[in-house]
Amino acid sequence: MAEGRNSVIISIFSTSSGNGKTVTAINLAAGLANEGYAVCLVDLDLQFGDIATYLKLKPKVTITDAQIALENEEEDFDVLSYLTEYSYKNSDGKGVEFFVLARPPFIFDAYGIEIPVVEHIVNSLKWFDFVVIDLNAAFSALNLAVLDLSTIINFLGVVDFLPSVKNFKIGYDTLIRFEYEESKIRLVENRSNSQKLITGQDVERLIGTKFYHQLPNDFPSINKSIREGVPLIFSSPDAAITKSFIDLAAKYTNKHVEEETPAAEEKKGFFQKIFGKFFG
């Protein structure tokens, strides 16, 4: 890690809930950390974020403490004092370490977090090579401020359910309308191989751009990872989804770019009609 290097900020965003933002944020952070980068994972799903619970962390300090400190003594503010360390080592001595900035413990405190404070905190994480930020699913003032700061917007979607497809399309169109550069927005399809009538290719045609990456479906591995509080690289090292996260991390570090996997066979029929109706 080079001194004075600017952090790459990757925000994990989506426009419909429950499609794997937190799992993606954790495993991307773990993947990057595993490659030797200094990584900070920030939970900005301020009301109901699950980063700490998924990692079985019990943070003693959170973003609320960081805000209080910033408001009281801005000059002495040291962001590192408000991070919680996550570290894991397996029996072979292999492991991973990264830092977490936890969400407020109480929902009431979530309401009190101010945007300039978040901007200040994210900017002061420059010690890290990568800052991975987990957002919630809405176009809020806070989320837009964070997307503005981000190097990369990892825009995540599960496209098995028509309302989710609609929200994915609306979300993408809105990001473009808000003038985020297309190069900055990386579309990532989650659960890409689950059995479903709508294919990733349908959605690519609808949105007019390709998926940057596709994560396969693997509930058992993800459940195991959450149950153990251990990122996939160590809880299920051989799973396809783990390899896919390693690939995604590699894409973001530009180490090696995998060939795009050939898209699934085209399906036509009933859904075409509905697509036309809502998006035509």
Added chain:
Amino acid sequence: MRYKTIVVETDRRMAEEISTTLKRSKDFELLSTYFDADSALGQSHIYNPNLFLIDVESEELLEMLPAFIDLFPKAEIIATMSAWDADIAFQAQKAHVTGSVLKPFKPEELLETINLSVKRGKREPSRVISFFSPKGRSGRTTLAAMLAIDIAKKTNESVALIDGDLQFGDLPIFFDIEPRHTVVDATHDIKLLTPVAFAPYFHNIQDNLWMLASPDRPEYAELVETNNFIDVIRMAGHVFRYLFIDLPAGFNPISLDVSNFADTNFVIAMINTGLEVDHMRRTMDILRERGRKNKFDYPIFTRVNPCTEEERFKLELKLGYPVTAIFPNEYNLVSVANSGRILYGVPLDSQLNQNIEMLSEKIISGEL
């Protein structure tokens, strides 16, 4: 049908105007006009009227509404006011009037008000039921839609779904419809509307089931001020007997204020990793802290497997609150919602449907 009408009006010029209007119309026959409650209550019965137009801007008349309803249980009682006042209209509704109209009016408007109010259903204030979820993908919209369908079918009273999930509302997809008006138009115009003028903003789904959709661009949500949205709900209460309001996930101005206004707030979480119970507890702690009087917040879990009483009991122990209802996973549901066939797609004998019916019966009976 010709309405044999008694006008009770404190403003003499307005009384004259109403009288002229009614005389012009074939639908109404003006029997008599009174300027105070006592004369009207004492004398009207000799005419055998079936319609009263009562000036509720007069405090005295507003208070005497129950007496009119007692004495003339078969007559339609319409409250009249010269400027729309949501509080007065609500008080009149609580007194069991047929409906409220803005005066002066055209005969057609009066007729439409009566017809609308009769179609609305029981002469009671509307039930306002909101659907809150800590996080998204909880089954919130599905539950709101299915309950609305079932209650519309069971009661024959009018039911409206209002999409308060302003950025990412999914209701039109569930029903495969393209509404012309949205919550944005409604909140923009609400100060100028009356129940009769407001009714066409709703999209008719079937028989007595209607919908007001959210805007098609997320940024338009910014145009909706919460207090105007509450005004929309209050006005809708004069058009529909049941209002089902789908809220955006989490705590935000809309979800907090609307769930606070609703008489019944269902809080919905989908069981996935099991951690959802903690989010539900944190949510219930905050909602209950509001100490709402005669208004309730009820936790509901979806995708509960196995969906049994025993499992519900376990969830209650873990949650620390009674669990009002649990719903099983229904594999069909994704394809049903995907194809816009929520009206017909869920098998009647499925456990999901049975649990929906149990919940809607509790709502109709007033148990919830």
